[in-house]
Amino acid sequence: MTPLKSIVMRSPAKINIFLESHGKRPDGFHNLETVMLRTQLCDTIQYSLNTQNCATLRLAADAATVPPGHFPLDNSNLILRAASALRQFCGVQAGVDIVATKRIPAEAGLAGGSSNAATTLLALNKLWQLQLSTKVLHEIAATLGSDVNFLISGYRAAVCRGRGEQVQPVPVTGRIHFVACRPFQGNSTAKVFGALRELPAIQRVHSVLNALRIGRPQQLETHTYNALASTACGENEQMAQLLKVMTTLYRRPAFMSGSGSTCFVYARGHREASVISRSMHSVTGFPTWHLWC
Ligand code: C5P
Numbered sequence: 462m463t464p465l466k467s468i469v470m471r472s473p474a475k476i477n478i479f480l481e482s483h484g485k486r487p488d489g490f491h492n493l494e495t496v497m498l499r500t501q502l503c504d505t506i507q508y509s510l511n512t513q514n515c516a517t518l519r520l521a522a523d524a525a526t527v528p529p530g531h532f533p534l535d536n537s538n539l540i541l542r543a544a545s546a547l548r549q550f551c552g553v554q555a556g557v558d559i560v561a562t563k564r565i566p567a568e569a570g571l572a573g574g575s576s577n578a579a580t581t582l583l584a585l586n587k588l589w590q591l592q593l594s595t596k597v598l599h600e601i602a603a604t605l606g607s608d609v610n611f612l613i614s615g616y617r618a619a620v621c622r623g624r625g626e627q628v629q630p631v632p633v634t635g636r637i638h639f640v641a642c643r644p645f646q647g648n649s650t651a652k653v654f655g656a657l658r659e660l661p662a663i664q665r666v667h668s669v670l671n672a673l674r675i676g677r678p679q680q681l682e683t684h685t686y687n688a689l690a691s692t693a694c695g696e697n698e699q700m701a702q703l704l705k706v707m708t709t710l711y712r713r714p715a716f717m718s719g720s721g722s723t724c725f726v727y728a729r730g731h732r733e734a735s736v737i738s739r740s741m742h743s744v745t746g747f748p749t750w751h752l753w754c
Pocket of ligand 1: 605
């Protein structure tokens with residue numbers, strides 16, 4: 462078989478419909494129990510072999526919409542960190558030129574960066590013909606961030622524990638529709654976790670998993686929960702206001718994904734999601750998406 466010279470991959474956003482903290486660990490991270498769903502919102506990343514024995518990264522020409530500072534092109538970018546982790550692990554001599562088309566917003570709780578890292582591990586494993594096993598890829602993924610393992614797994618839905626890196630797939634019946642909105646102000650994950658007051662865990666994941674399994678959106682809405690939400694509201698007044706507006710306008714509970722600042726409501730189907738999405742954007746002025754899983 463002719464070796465690949467170039468590969469284009471999709472890098473999907475996740476949404477958290479449940480997140481409970483079980484306390485801070487000695488390493489500074491929190492033990493979590495969280496349910497993540499893979500959505501259709503994707504970045505697209507192109508990887509092309511180069512002969513320079515280095516990894517380069519740039520944004521695609523149409524990426525002028527990415528606000529300054531939201532997608533660093535230096536070694537702090539998780540794409541280059543993932544490439545570097547693979548190069549170190551395998552002693553790779555090959556290089557790669559990477560071009561990203563970003564659609565997932567930064568500091569949004571949608572795992573834009575973690576997803577790009579997961580996609581990079583999968584893409585370069587193929588392009589550089591490393592033949593690393595899934596187990597090894599997961600080990601490398603866990604060194605890059607807490608959400609990377611879910612996104613590398615390719616599962617549609619999973620309950621994730623530990624720091625978030627222990628991923629167990631869960632069944633989903635039917636399609637789930639969301640309308641998600643990100644206020645202009647983003648959230649720093651480290652800052653939100655840093656401000657979290659230690660309270661005993663109160664919510665159980667069981668009811669959400671059950672609602673996913675039997676495909677009952679109304680039941681999902683009842684049991685969706687995020688232990689970081691009130692802390693994040695204290696850090697981001699714009700987001701706190703957005704949650705109130707969403708709840709009032711659409712007469713249903715609104716939630717935050719991950720550490721925010723994306724907030725979302727459930728929609729009853731494709732058509733309702735389109736209507737709410739248009740209305741939410743025109744009322745708030747914030748970027749709004751119809752997401753589904
Ligand atoms: O793992 P990740 O790089 O996404 O985490 C970003 C920050 O969020 C960590 O540095 C930590 O402060 C916080 N965090 C946490 N507990 C987790 C995941 C993240 O405290 N389970």
